[in-house]
Amino acid sequence: MPNVLTVRGLKKSYGQKTALAGIDFDVRAGEVFALIGPNGAGKTTTLRIIATLLTATEGEIRFLDRDHRKEPDFVREKISYLPDEAGAYKDMKGTDYLRFMAAFYAQTPEQEKEFVDRAVAIAARRESGEPSELADRLGTKVGTYSKGMIRKLLLARALMTKPVLAILDEPTSGLDVINGLEVREIIRRYVKEGTSVLLSSHNMLEIEYLSDRVALIDKGRILDAGTPAELKAKHSAQNLEEVFRSTL
Amino acid sequence: MKRFSNLLKKEIKELVTKQLIISLAFTILLFNFIGQVSKKEVQKAIGVQTISALDQDGSAGSQALLKGLESARFKILDQSGKTKDEALEAAKSGESKLLLVIPKGFGDSLTELKPSEIETYSFMRSFSLIGARGQVVVGGVISALNNVLSNNFLKDKLPEFDPQSLKNPIKSKDYVIVRDRMAEGSAGMVAGLISQQSLLIPVVLMMIVMYSSQMVISAVAMEKQNKTLETLLTVPIKRTSIITAKMLAAGLVGLISAAVYMFGFKGFVGGIGEEAARAGAQAGGAAVMRQLGLYFNTTGYVILGVSLFLAILVALALAMILGVLAEDFRSAQNMIMPLMFMVMIPYFISLFADINTVSLPIKIFILVIPFSHPFLVSQNLYLGNYGMIAGGLAYMLVVFVALTIFAARVFSSDKILTMKLRFGKKKSAVV
Numbered sequence: 168m169p170n171v172l173t174v175r176g177l178k179k180s181y182g183q184k185t186a187l188a189g190i191d192f193d194v195r196a197g198e199v200f201a202l203i204g205p206n207g208a209g210k211t212t213t214l215r216i217i218a219t220l221l222t223a224t225e226g227e228i229r230f231l232d233r234d235h236r237k238e239p240d241f242v243r244e245k246i247s248y249l250p251d252e253a254g255a256y257k258d259m260k261g262t263d264y265l266r267f268m269a270a271f272y273a274q275t276p277e278q279e280k281e282f283v284d285r286a287v288a289i290a291a292r293r294e295s296g297e298p299s300e301l302a303d304r305l306g307t308k309v310g311t312y313s314k315g316m317i318r319k320l321l322l323a324r325a326l327m328t329k330p331v332l333a334i335l336d337e338p339t340s341g342l343d344v345i346n347g348l349e350v351r352e353i354i355r356r357y358v359k360e361g362t363s364v365l366l367s368s369h370n371m372l373e374i375e376y377l378s379d380r381v382a383l384i385d386k387g388r389i390l391d392a393g394t395p396a397e398l399k400a401k402h403s404a405q406n407l408e409e410v411f412r413s414t415l
Numbered sequence: 416m417k418r419f420s421n422l423l424k425k426e427i428k429e430l431v432t433k434q435l436i437i438s439l440a441f442t443i444l445l446f447n448f449i450g451q452v453s454k455k456e457v458q459k460a461i462g463v464q465t466i467s468a469l470d471q472d473g474s475a476g477s478q479a480l481l482k483g484l485e486s487a488r489f490k491i492l493d494q495s496g497k498t499k500d501e502a503l504e505a506a507k508s509g510e511s512k513l514l515l516v517i518p519k520g521f522g523d524s525l526t527e528l529k530p531s532e533i534e535t536y537s538f539m540r541s542f543s544l545i546g547a548r549g550q551v552v553v554g555g556v557i558s559a560l561n562n563v564l565s566n567n568f569l570k571d572k573l574p575e576f577d578p579q580s581l582k583n584p585i586k587s588k589d590y591v592i593v594r595d596r597m598a599e600g601s602a603g604m605v606a607g608l609i610s611q612q613s614l615l616i617p618v619v620l621m622m623i624v625m626y627s628s629q630m631v632i633s634a635v636a637m638e639k640q641n642k643t644l645e646t647l648l649t650v651p652i653k654r655t656s657i658i659t660a661k662m663l664a665a666g667l668v669g670l671i672s673a674a675v676y677m678f679g680f681k682g683f684v685g686g687i688g689e690e691a692a693r694a695g696a697q698a699g700g701a702a703v704m705r706q707l708g709l710y711f712n713t714t715g716y717v718i719l720g721v722s723l724f725l726a727i728l729v730a731l732a733l734a735m736i737l738g739v740l741a742e743d744f745r746s747a748q749n750m751i752m753p754l755m756f757m758v759m760i761p762y763f764i765s766l767f768a769d770i771n772t773v774s775l776p777i778k779i780f781i782l783v784i785p786f787s788h789p790f791l792v793s794q795n796l797y798l799g800n801y802g803m804i805a806g807g808l809a810y811m812l813v814v815f816v817a818l819t820i821f822a823a824r825v826f827s828s829d830k831i832l833t834m835k836l837r838f839g840k841k842k843s844a845v846v
Contacts, residue, residue, distance in 0.1 A: 181833065218649045221829045243651040254642035258429065270421040271650040321646075 170229075171196050171332050171363045172217065177226035179212050179387075186212040188387035189226065194332065199354070199364040201374045203411060204384035210367035211251060211336055213384070217365060218248035218334050231331065244272070249325040251336040251367075254317065257310035261301065261320055262287065264309055265327065272328045286327035289353055290320050299349075314341040322350055326357050333357070335366040339373060351377055371407040381407065383414045390414045418652045419660060426664035429637075430630055435668075439675045446679030466513040466553070467506035469494040474522020480533070483560055484515075484553065503536060513537045513553060528568055533557070591707060594799055598706035608700050609709060609797065617762045620789055621755075622676050623727050627669025628734035628754050629747075634661050635738030636747035645832070654826040658819070662731040669727070708797075715796050718804060722789040725811035729785045730754060732818035739825050739834055761787035782807075785814045 172194040179187040187209045194200040202210045215221045217228065219239045228235035230242050255264050265286040266279070273279035291302040301316050309317065318341050325333055338354065339347040347370075354377060358364055368374050374381060375395050382392040391398060391414050395407055404410045466484070468491045470477045481491055492511060494502035499516060506514040516534040524531040535553055569578035589601045638644035647657065704710055711719065733754060741747040761784055764770070770781055770791060781787045788807030795803045825831055 215645075215832075218645075220645060220648055220832060240651060240653070243649055246649070248646065248649040250642070250645040252642055253646055256425070256429070256643055257641060258432075259425075267421065267425055268646075268650065271418050271652055324646075 169196050170194065171231060172365065173227075173229040174213075174217075175227045177213065177216065177228065178224045179209075179216060179221065180224045185387055187216075187223075190382075190384070190387070190389045192382050192389060192392060194363050194365050195379075196363055197358060197361055198379040199358055199366065199377050201378035201381045202365070202367040202384050203369075203371070203374055203381060203407070204367075205415070208384045209387040210384055212387075214248070214334050214336050214365065214367060215250075217332075218246065219243055220248075245331040246334060247325040247328060247330040247332075248334045249321055249336060249338060251340060253321050255309045255312075255320055255324075257308065259309055260307060261290070261305035261309060261312070264320065265290075265305075265324060268324045269327060282327045285329075286323040289323035289326060315343060315346050318342055319346065319350065322353065326353065326362070329357065329360065329362055331363065333362050333364045335364060337368055338366060339368070339370065347373070371411065375407050383411060385415060419656045422652060422657065422660040423664055426634060426660050427668065429634065430664055430668040435672070439672060442676060443679040446676075463488050463490050464512060465490045465492060465510050466515060467492045467494050467502060467509065467511040468515045468517070469497060469499065469502040470517045471519045472517050472521040474525075476522035476525040476531070477517040480517065480521075480557075480560055489553075506536070507538055511538065512540075515553065525564060591703070593707045593709060593797065596707045598703045600700075600703040604700060605703065605707065605709065608704055609794070617758075617765075617790060620723060620726060620786065621758050621762070622672075623669050623723075624730040624758050624786070625751070625755065626672045627665045627727060628730050628737075629751050630665035630668060631661055631731055631734035632738040632741055632747045632750050633744060634665060635735065636741040636744050636750075639741070640743040648826075648831065655823050658735055658822055658826055662728075662735060665734070666727060666731055711793075711796065718796060718808075719789070719792050722792045722804075722808060722811070725808060725815060726786050726789045728815045729811055729818065730758075732815055732822055735822040736818065736825065739822070739831055757784050758786045760784060761790050765790045782810075785811045 170193045174190065174192050177187055177190045178185070190209070190213065192200065202213060204210055212221065216223050217230075217235075219235075219242050222236070230238075231245065233241060235242055256267075259267065262283070265283050269279045269282035269286070273282055287305060291299055291305060299319070301312075301319055304312065304316065305320075309320065312320065318339075322335075322338060325335065333354075335354070339350050342350060351373060354364060354366075364377075366377070378395060380392065380394050381398060383390045383398075391401070391410075393401065398404070398410045399406065402410045402413045404413060466489050468481055468484075470481065470493070473495075485491060492506070492509065494505055494514070497505065502516070503514055514536040516536070518532060518534070521531050521533065565582065566578040569576065569581055573581065589599065590597055591600050591602050591605050593605075635644075638647060648654070734751075737750040737754070738747065741750050761781055764773075764777075764781055765787075768777075770778060770787075773781070788811055791807060792804055795801075795807075825834065
């Protein structure tokens with residue numbers, strides 16, 4: 168599989184503080200690549216740099232074989248980013264928010280409708296086809312939504328354009344078990360349809376369920392990377408939690 | 416363009432809330448209400464006023480005085496036959512603003528050309544200037560009577576002389592010269608009229624700057640507080656478009672809000688101003704101003720408009736940077752203060768000092784503040800200081816471009832997420 172994203176020697180410093188000390192990884196087409204690590208390890212900084220929010224102090228990033236730093240507009244057309252603890256405009260109705268976001272990506276009114284319809288389908292229906300709790304709430308203001316409902320709306324927004332690369336920071340944070348499971352299924356479905364995913368999470372179960380490959384990151388360095396099976400075998404561990412513990 | 420209009424629409428919708436519309440409507444109603452109340456008060460003050468008069472003399476002189484007052488639109492309640500205390504009590508309990516007591520011997524003193532005394536007792540039921548107008552008018556009538564009586568005496572004793580020439584041997588004919596134009600009038604009157612003409616400029620500027628800046632700062636701070644900024648910064652729209660959309664929306668809504676407030680303010684001032692003008696306070700003033708060229712032609716208004724517009728742009732660009740520094744909506748409220756001071760400093764200085772005559776360091780200090788220039792435009796237009804006007808406009812344009820470039824750089828860099836200014840806390844950066 169060709170690489171969607173290639174990261175080499177990525178460094179980031181905030182004054183004297185080093186957030187990333189030089190990391191390398193690739194995200195291949197149609198795979199889920201996960202970054203796992205403790206708080207302050209550099210996961211969010213990495214995702215923010217890839218999402219064009221922060222600029223790297225050093226290193227090279229190539230996205231679809233183009234220079235990420237020189238062509239941020241091209242990158243923004245093709246990616247979507249779901250930040251950790253993100254919000255939506257409280258005074259907008261759910262569908263208006265989706266329409267507002269779709270208008271940035273759509274080239275034609277038909278495409279805009281297609282994006283909104285897809286987002287509504289993600290937000291309002293469960294994978295089983297049953298209506299979700301958002302089904303009859305999309306016409307009401309986002310300010311009245313629960314944290315879980317907002318998260319699902321934002322995930323729908325992130326996936327509605329079928330981005331080349333979806334960057335998801337803690338995609339299931341704030342969701343209950345059922346909704347968390349639902350979101351994981353949605354992500355898997357979109358990966359099957361061709362979207363690549365770069366995600367970070369604290370939830371090892373989630374990582375194991377979702378990820379094709381995993382990178383363990385701590386203090387701005389990647390300690391190890393591979394498929395969950397490879398990592399478990401290498402570290403003689405039963406699960407990723409044990410892998411995580413043994414690498415730290 | 417479609418992406419920009421999408422964002423602009425969202426920004427405008429966020430700003431034009433029900434609360435804003437209600438607050439604007441309420442302000443118009445309030446200003447108009449105050450204007451109407453003031454109008455009635457002014458009408459009362461310049462209309463027929465009721466005073467009580469106790470004529471203890473009953474002479475031709477005292478009758479002439481009372482007739483003079485009646486012709487000056489006073490309704491006189493005659494308290495004849497009462498003692499002074501009774502008259503005071505009666506006047507106090509009624510609607511009279513003043514009790515005039517003409518003591519016995521008033522007419523005789525006038526005839527004998529001895530100083531005559533009258534007494535006035537003003538009932539101050541409020542401390543408004545309009546409320547004290549009654550006594551001022553009575554004073555005017557007495558002064559006119561004094562003039563007539565002394566003229567009659569002089570004519571009688573020295574018929575070959577003009578009484579006016581005897582009383583005022585030195586006559587002052589005042590002329591005002593502005594640049595190469597001259598008109599008959601006093602410098603005080605001209606200065607007063609110019610200050611009246613320029614009164615609205617600082618008010619308009621302060622209102623627009625206040626509203627627009629507050630909106631921009633809040634718009635950025637709210638994006639941060641609601642955690643929508645990160646998502647917005649990763650959508651395919653140029654950062655300069657994000658800044659422009661926020662500034663344009665705030666500028667438009669700020670302009671409309673200011674226009675609405677000014678409309679209300681006009682209703683408030685109009686209530687008093689129209690009536691005052693009807694009373695003849697400004698008689699002759701307009702002709703003098705026109706003669707001196709101290710009025711705005713179309714070019715003048717255009718220059719003033721451009722100057723105000725540039726000042727608003729500077730305020731918006733500055734507000735954008737302050738908005739980035741604000742951590743949340745609450746800190747955004749504090750961020751507006753430095754901006755307000757920057758607008759108020761030139762306003763207050765222009766009230767008390769002449770910018771052209773202050774010391775060089777103060778002059779530089781004032782001119783460095785971009786918001787000083789709209790204050791100076793009107794007097795520079797009057798005085799023909801076109802170089803100063805052009806310099807001011809160019810300076811504001813340079814400041815606006817520099818601030819916008821800086822704001823665009825901040826928005827295009829990590830600083831948009833890491834710059835913070837906390838009041839009372841240590842400056843910190845987010846990792």
